[in-house]
Structures are given as C-alpha cells and as structure tokens.
Amino acid sequence: MEAYKANRMIGVILLLLSIGAWISVYSQVQVMGDPDMLARCPTFFPRVGVVLLGVMSLVLIGDSFSAQAKASDEKLGEFRLNLEIVVIVVLFFVYLYVGFFRLGFFLNSVWFLFVLMLFLGYRNWLVVALVSVLLPAVLWYFFTEVANVPLPRGPLLFF
Amino acid sequence: MVEEVMLAFNLVFEFEVFLAVILGVLGGILIGVLPGLTATMAVAILVPVTFGMSPIAAIGMLVGVYKSGIHGGSVSAILIHTPGTPAAAATALDGYELAKQGKSLKALDMDLYASVFASTISALALIFIALPLSRLTQMLGSPEYFAILVFSLTIIGGVSGRSITKGVISGTIGLLLSSVGMDPMYGSPRFLFGMHELSGGFSFIPLLIGMYALSEIFIQSEQGRKELRKRPEVTVDLKDAFRKGENRDGLLEGLINFSKYIRTAVYSTFYGIGIGVLPGIGPAIASFLAYSESRRRSQKPEEYGKGSIEGLIAAEAGNNGVTGATMVPLLTLGIPGDTTMAVLLGALMVHGLTPGPLLFEENAPEVYAIFATLIIACVALLFIGYLAIPFFSRVVTVPKAFLFPIIIVMCIVGSYAVNNRIFEILVLFGGGLLGYVFRKYGFPLAPVNIAFLLGPMVEMNMRQSLVISGGDPLIFLVRPVSATFLALTLVSIYFIAKRVRLEKLKPDKT
Incomplete structure (x- = not known):
C-alpha cells in the first residue's frame, strides 16, 4: 500500500x-x-x-x-500472512492452551520444538531430536532449580 | 566511600558473579553473531534467566551480553556482509572488504581489540561522569525531574524514527500502556476492562520480548520456509583461512599492532562516549559519525570502503564507545538512552535496584560493583572473543528454521517466569503482534518501550509537583532547572522538526 x-x-x-x-x-x-x-x-x-x-x-x-x-513511492503496511506465520501462531496457542498445563512444560516443549523445526524445514533429524529434548530439560532445570520458578509439571514424575 | 568500595569488592569477588559475566559474554557473542538477532533481543530474552541470581551477578551477566552482543554483531558484518546488529553497519564497509582480500582473521582480531578498547574506556567514562553527576541529581525535586523526563522522551521520540509524528505517537502509546492498572498515587483502577490480571499493569519483560523477538520472527517468517532453512553463505571460510595458514597474530602481538591505530581508536571512542550520554541516539549513529570523521582526518581516505583497517577500527570504536556511556543517564537519572538500556532498567528494578538519583545514595556498594562488572566484562570479552573467532563461521551459518523454535520456547518460558501466569504469555503474544504491526507501518519501537517504562515516573513527578504547587502548573516554569529543561525541550522539538523538514525537501537520490 x-x-x-x-x-x-x-x-x-x-x-x-x-x-x-x-x-x-x-x-x-x-x-x-x-x-x-x-x-x-x-x-x-x-x-x-x-x-x-x-x-x-x-x-x-x-x-x-x-x-x-x-x-513518495514508499510502501507501508504490506503484510504477507503466509502458511509459516499461521502455523507458528496456531502452534503457539496449542502449546499454550492445550499442552502447557496438561503435558507440563517439558513434554509440551519437546513436541513443539520437534514439530516446528521440522515444519520450518530444518531436516537434520538427529539434531532436531537432541535439541528438542535437551533444551527443555536444561530450561526446566535452570528455572525450577536455580531460579525457583515453578514451571507446570506434566504426567512425568520428574518433569 | 572507602567502606562502600570495600563492600563492592565483597559483592563482586564471588564465583557466581564471574561465572555469570563469562556466560553473559559467551551468550552475547553467540547471539550477536547470528544475523537478525540483536543485542537488545539477547538481553531481553535472558532477563528471566537471571531471576535466581544475586543482583550483581544478574546485572553483570546482562552487561556482558550487551557488550559482547554489540561486538558479535560486527562478526557477521565482516564474514557475510550482514550486520548482526544495526550498529555494525559501518563495520561492514571495510570489514567485509578486508575479508574478501583474505584478511578475515586480521579484520576480526582488529575488530575485537577496537571493541574491547572502546568498551573499557567507555566504562571508565561512565564511572568518572556518573559519580559527580549523581551528586547533582540528588538535588533535583519532582518538577525538575519531570522536566528532564519530558526532555528525554522528546529526544527519544524525535530521533528514533524517520518520522517525528510517528515517534511521538509511539511514545504516547507507550505512556498510555503504562497507565493501565492501578494509579500510582491513590491505587485507583484504570483501563482494567473487567480483567483482574491487568490490575498490576502490563509486565514490561513479556511486552518487550514480544515486541522485539516475536515480531522479528513474524517478519522473517514472511520469507517462507525456503529462505528460513537456507544457511547464510559465508564468503570467507575461517576454517580455510586457518588451513591455508593465514597468518594470525598472537594476542599480545595483535594488541601491539592495534596500538598503531590508537589515535583513531581514541577519538572514535570519544565520539561514542559523547553520543552515548545523550538519550535516544545510539551506537549506529555513533559508528557512522566516528567512521566519517576518521576518513576526514585520515592520510589515506581513498582506502576507506576498500578494506581500511583504520576505518574498521573507527567504526567499531565509535560503536562500542557508546556501551558504557549510555548507562550514565540510566544510572544517574533512571532514563534509559536506548531500548537495551530500557531492558536493563527493567532488570535492575526486578532485582531491587531502582536507577535514579537515590541509587547512588541507597545502593552505593551495588553501583560500584556494577562498575566493576563492566570492566570484568571487557576483559572477558578480550579473551573469549579471541578464542571464539575460529568457531564463528559455523555459528554464523545456523539456519533460522533451527533458531526460531528455540527462541519462541525461550520467550514463552521467560515470560511465564516473570509472574508465573499464563497471562504474561498472552502479553508476549500481544507485544509480538503490536511490534509486527508497528514495524510494518514504520512506527519506531524504542519510544514505546522507553515511554512505557518512564510513564509511571513522569506521572508521579508531574502529579507530585502539581500537588506541591496546589495545582498551579507554573511550578515547572518558576524553578530554574525545570524551566531550562522545558526550554531545551522546545528547542529540541524545533531542531528535530527542522531536520525532518530539511530531509523531506532533499531531492530523492533515486
């Protein structure tokens, strides 16, 4: 426009x-x-x-x-609401409302990272799997044990 | 004072503080190196990580992230001609040319030395300017403070975008967002719309993370998956440079070589310091000013833009000269000069340190300890930066498809950690949406954030002054300091408007 x-x-x-x-x-x-x-x-x-x-x-x-x-030939307000943005927003709210308190932070983050990385086109499966598990585990440990922030727990006893 | 300095030593010489600064420097370099991720975003995302730390370790970590994030931005400017931060744009002019000539290691080394040199001098300048200034600011009353805040907001609104109107609108929206919640004087609810979650107002950290990190993800996601999974092309492979035996100086040898350009580094740093103490202008302008001044003074101006070490050092010293000086208005007056300082202000408040005139009186040991962490961060940057250079070409090529999901999870957990409420994650999303729309319509983000943080202070000082004067607004004009700052506000509005008018009248270069 x-x-x-x-x-x-x-x-x-x-x-x-x-x-x-x-x-x-x-x-x-x-x-x-x-x-x-x-x-x-x-x-x-x-x-x-x-x-x-x-x-x-x-x-x-x-x-x-x-x-x-x-x-002026400047253009402003040109949105390109493509599939990528829609999927990010949908997954964001699924993560938030469906999984955050039912699955707990850890499990919820594992599927979120896994699905979103693959969807956005990162195809190194080993790295995706490792990061999807390790990052939430590190964040969980850091926030609950070091920063004393009670993140939501899921069905797993230790997470 | 001696006793306070001794107390500060006690606070700083803790393992936790050193570890936090080192991790901050490491994290800042990593994030700064990645194109599209700025130092502001890095500091904002990492604020919640500091919740469990002591205030000094927390601020030390964030200061480390900021300083090294600004330096990290120059690495991608040199290696892939994409400035990691806006402030590194001037560095790209000569840095990339040097890399193309096969001098990538030399360019990265000189860039590091210039960063460390300018950061250290700037940190010392902060100490020497802030201490006497704090004694002056302790004499300010609420009318004076209100006038200074208005002056700062005008500058920030006026210079942070291409349109002064949009800058002021952004700032006004920030002020209005800050007035949601309880009135700071009487605790009356405002703009709650029946939502009890709003009674404490919007939390700054989720709003800011959303506006910077999430909106950036939305904007870059518009490029589509094909672009997101692409690895940035490294024109200069550092591994090749090492393999081919490109001659890299040792640390000491490199520093001796750097000393040949000390004159350029010194005046460029002072340009950075001069600009840093003024709110709203920022490192990008400082680096370009230092660069053009250096070219003007140089005996070989024709080499600028074609791979001049002198030009590279000027840009980087100007850029990093801002980093310490920009904390002068933050610590002495509680006024953040740019968005990163706004985040730091939020972080200081979270950790029980309220910047402003009383900070030096009530928390003197903590302030001296923060000064010490600035110097520690510079030393850490020198060693970590030197050792990390061989790994840069790998980090710089990480695809966004890999990074974005990680950033989103960090944003979510960081926002949730602020108050342990899901509402904060909605604020994060709202901030992301607002930032996305603002960027699309050319509204600057910095005035929103800074006005949001300063809003309660502006309101309190304005209302306190009016209560003192029995409702008479002349109180702002009869007191010399407040009258001076209000006059300066008018003068600055005049000059900003004049500059905008002149820019509009300039013929279009295209």
Missing part, C-alpha cells in the same frame, strides 16, 4: 482509538481528594496521553494529504 494511504488509514484508526480511550477514561473514577485539583485525579495523566494521541493522529492524517506524501 502507498505510504500516504497507509498513514491515513492508521491515523484514522488511532484517532478512533483515542476517542474510545477518552470515553473509557471518563467512565472511570474521576476525582480523589480535593475536587478542584486536577493533579489528584487518577485519570488526569491518561487524559493528557489520550489528547496527545488524538492530536498526533490528526497530524498524521493531515500529513498524508500533502503533495509530498503523495509523491
């Missing part, structure tokens, strides 16, 4: 967001303590931010109408 069109579009989205945030700010707690003192209000700072965002969105939209912006 041409840069000026992309900037105009994103400017409009940000402007709508700032309006939504403004409404949201006003629906929240307004005043604590002295009602005459704006600084005591918990929403004072977000209001300043929302106004700034709105103003800068208008500037972005305004800039996109300039002749100079239209003359």
